[in-house]
Amino acid sequence: MAGIPFDLQLLNLCAALLLLLSFAMLAQRRIVTLVNLLALQGALLFVATLLLAWRTGQHHLYFSAALTLALKVIFLPWLLHRLIRRLQVYWDTEPLLNISGTMLAGIVVVVFAFGLAEPISALASTATRNSIGIAVAVVLLSFITMITRRKAMSQVVGFLSMENGLFFGAMSATYGMPMIVEFGVALDVLVAVLVLGIFFFQIREQFDSLDLHHLESLKEDQ
Amino acid sequence: MTPIEIITQVLEVLAALAAAPLFLGWVNQCRAWLQNRRAPSLWLPYRGIRKLFHKDAVIAESASPLFRIAPYIVFGTMVVAAAVIPSMGTRLPLTMAADAIALVGLLATARVFMSLAAMDVGTAFGTLGARREMMVGFLAEPALLMIIFVASLISATTALPAITEHLTTQAPALYPSLAFTAIAFTMVLLAENARIPIDNPATHLELTMIHEAMLLEYSARHLALMEWAAALKLFNYACIGFALFIPWGVSTGADSPAALLASIPLLAVKLGVAGAGLALIETVSAKLRVFRAPEFLTAAFLLAVLGLLVHLLLRA
Numbered sequence: 197m198a199g200i201p202f203d204l205q206l207l208n209l210c211a212a213l214l215l216l217l218s219f220a221m222l223a224q225r226r227i228v229t230l231v232n233l234l235a236l237q238g239a240l241l242f243v244a245t246l247l248l249a250w251r252t253g254q255h256h257l258y259f260s261a262a263l264t265l266a267l268k269v270i271f272l273p274w275l276l277h278r279l280i281r282r283l284q285v286y287w288d289t290e291p292l293l294n295i296s297g298t299m300l301a302g303i304v305v306v307v308f309a310f311g312l313a314e315p316i317s318a319l320a321s322t323a324t325r326n327s328i329g330i331a332v333a334v335v336l337l338s339f340i341t342m343i344t345r346r347k348a349m350s351q352v353v354g355f356l357s358m359e360n361g362l363f364f365g366a367m368s369a370t371y372g373m374p375m376i377v378e379f380g381v382a383l384d385v386l387v388a389v390l391v392l393g394i395f396f397f398q399i400r401e402q403f404d405s406l407d408l409h410h411l412e413s414l415k416e417d418q
Numbered sequence: 419m420t421p422i423e424i425i426t427q428v429l430e431v432l433a434a435l436a437a438a439p440l441f442l443g444w445v446n447q448c449r450a451w452l453q454n455r456r457a458p459s460l461w462l463p464y465r466g467i468r469k470l471f472h473k474d475a476v477i478a479e480s481a482s483p484l485f486r487i488a489p490y491i492v493f494g495t496m497v498v499a500a501a502v503i504p505s506m507g508t509r510l511p512l513t514m515a516a517d518a519i520a521l522v523g524l525l526a527t528a529r530v531f532m533s534l535a536a537m538d539v540g541t542a543f544g545t546l547g548a549r550r551e552m553m554v555g556f557l558a559e560p561a562l563l564m565i566i567f568v569a570s571l572i573s574a575t576t577a578l579p580a581i582t583e584h585l586t587t588q589a590p591a592l593y594p595s596l597a598f599t600a601i602a603f604t605m606v607l608l609a610e611n612a613r614i615p616i617d618n619p620a621t622h623l624e625l626t627m628i629h630e631a632m633l634l635e636y637s638a639r640h641l642a643l644m645e646w647a648a649a650l651k652l653f654n655y656a657c658i659g660f661a662l663f664i665p666w667g668v669s670t671g672a673d674s675p676a677a678l679l680a681s682i683p684l685l686a687v688k689l690g691v692a693g694a695g696l697a698l699i700e701t702v703s704a705k706l707r708v709f710r711a712p713e714f715l716t717a718a719f720l721l722a723v724l725g726l727l728v729h730l731l732l733r734a
Contacts, residue, residue, distance in 0.1 A: 205592040212594030212728045219720060296716040303723050310731050329731045 203251050204323055210244040211327040214364060218337040221357060222302050223295050227285055230353045231276045237360050238268030248367060256375050263382055272356060272389060279393050285349050285406050293344050302337055309333035324368040331365030348399060348406045352392050359385050426507040426678055434500035438653035439463035441689055448697030463649060470642035478539045478635055488535035489643040495528040496650040505657040506681045507669040508579035517576040518566045529555050536632035547631025550708060554616060557715035558609045564722035565599045569662045571729055582665040598725035600663045605718035607655045614700040616711050626708060656692050664688060
């Protein structure tokens with residue numbers, strides 16, 4: 197560890213904190229805090245991208261850092277907060293698994309992800325290749341967040357956090373995707389959240405609740 | 419075994435015995451200041467212990483010899499634990515006897531005897547406290563072991579002085595794994611020492627108490643030993659924390675009286691800051707319901723395991 201340059205140490209710290217934030221999201225029951233954690237995750241991603249851009253001298257990474265800041269740290273959390281206020285959903289119902297159980301499942305998933313990423317990082321030649329495992333773990337943990345929640349709102353937060361994980365994975369494996377792909381993905385996420393926002397209102401109109409449990413039955417009288 | 423090593427060893431044990439109640443008094447004083455109360459004297463724990471030693475012991479009729487022996491065993495294990503933790507110097511003759519894992523075992527021995535003694539008399543409160551103590555203990559122990567494993571992996575040894583020596587001699591670097599485990603260790607420290615999110619040390623008759631419930635049947639010298647042991651436990655935990663996370667300033671050379679002398683004020687400063695921090699944590703947090711304690715300790719375990727995994731992945 198002592199032989200690694202300081203900026204790489206900082207990048208490793210960012211990676212570790214991203215993993216920690218994913219667990220914090222897994223444990224969080226309040227939706228408002230969940231959105232704040234998502235914004236924090238975006239901010240960490242922004243810092244990591246900036247550091248990497250500075251380290252490698254790749255100019256397009258500065259653009260993706262700016263995109264991350266604008267979209268994931270400022271716009272999307274603002275939009276989600278607004279939706280939360282308008283829909284009056286502050287708490288998720290009790291998750292399907294209790295918190296401690298979810299956490300332990302999360303650890304198993306992290307071990308799996310690290311094992312999965314090992315051959316990939318052996319092939320990669322970037323300085324940040326060790327973080328690929330963390331990126332995979334963040335994606336899988338976001339999956340668990342989506343699976344164990346009932347409210348549509350927290351599932352969308354899980355979805356966005358998954359996208360963050362994918363972005364971080366691309367960054368650590370190949371120093372980011374081509375600009376055009378990154379723009380495309382950012383636009384997709386933006387549109388997805390906007391459309392899902394409209395969905396929320398429709399779901400609530402129909403069932404008086406954002407609990408996706410109601411969507412499982414085909415008819416109302418069942 | 420050089421004379422300086424023996425002096426370090428003796429000095430460490432004596433310092434632990436003498437300073438533990440002072441440390442407890444300091445934490446209580448900081449807590450009182452933070453809560454806008456008039457602070458009790460720094461020497462109050464000493465006075466309490468002295469007063470108890472002068473009283474006649476009252477022992478329940480149904481008590482077995484175990485009940486009488488337990489305070490001595492608990493106190494003894496805490497003294498031995500203080501002897502193997504490198505709080506001032508790392509060249510300690512006694513550390514050959516016990517590494518970090520054995521240290522966790524020593525702490526567990528104290529817990530088992532304390533719980534047995536609490537159940538021995540057969541009062542409802544004692545049994546209740548013992549059960550809760552075991553619940554907290556069985557969750558905190560794996561977390562503590564994981565914390566020690568992370569430090570052991572970094573320095574490739576389980577001997578606590580060797581870990582400290584390795585960490586002090588290395589070039590400073592950011593260790594995310596150690597940062598995670600430091601938080602986990604703080605949580606374990608709070609839980610194991612009956613501090614506020616898990617137990618309230620100031621309470622004396624409440625349905626939620628854990629540590630005090632186990633001591634309800636004790637009086638006089640037995641109680642004095644138990645309270646002294648509790649203070650020693652807090653002191654020991656603080657010193658384990660220093661050994662793992664802020665090891666700088668501990669004397670590592672074989673023959674260096676100057677370094678040993680310099681390490682004493684540094685230890686005092688570290689203890690002062692740690693005590694104030696502990697009081698701050700206790701003031702800003704609310705006591706958890708007993709049934710939320712497993713969640714708190716699972717989080718500590720999780721942080722420690724995450725530290726372990728991050729270390730294995732990032733080599734950091």
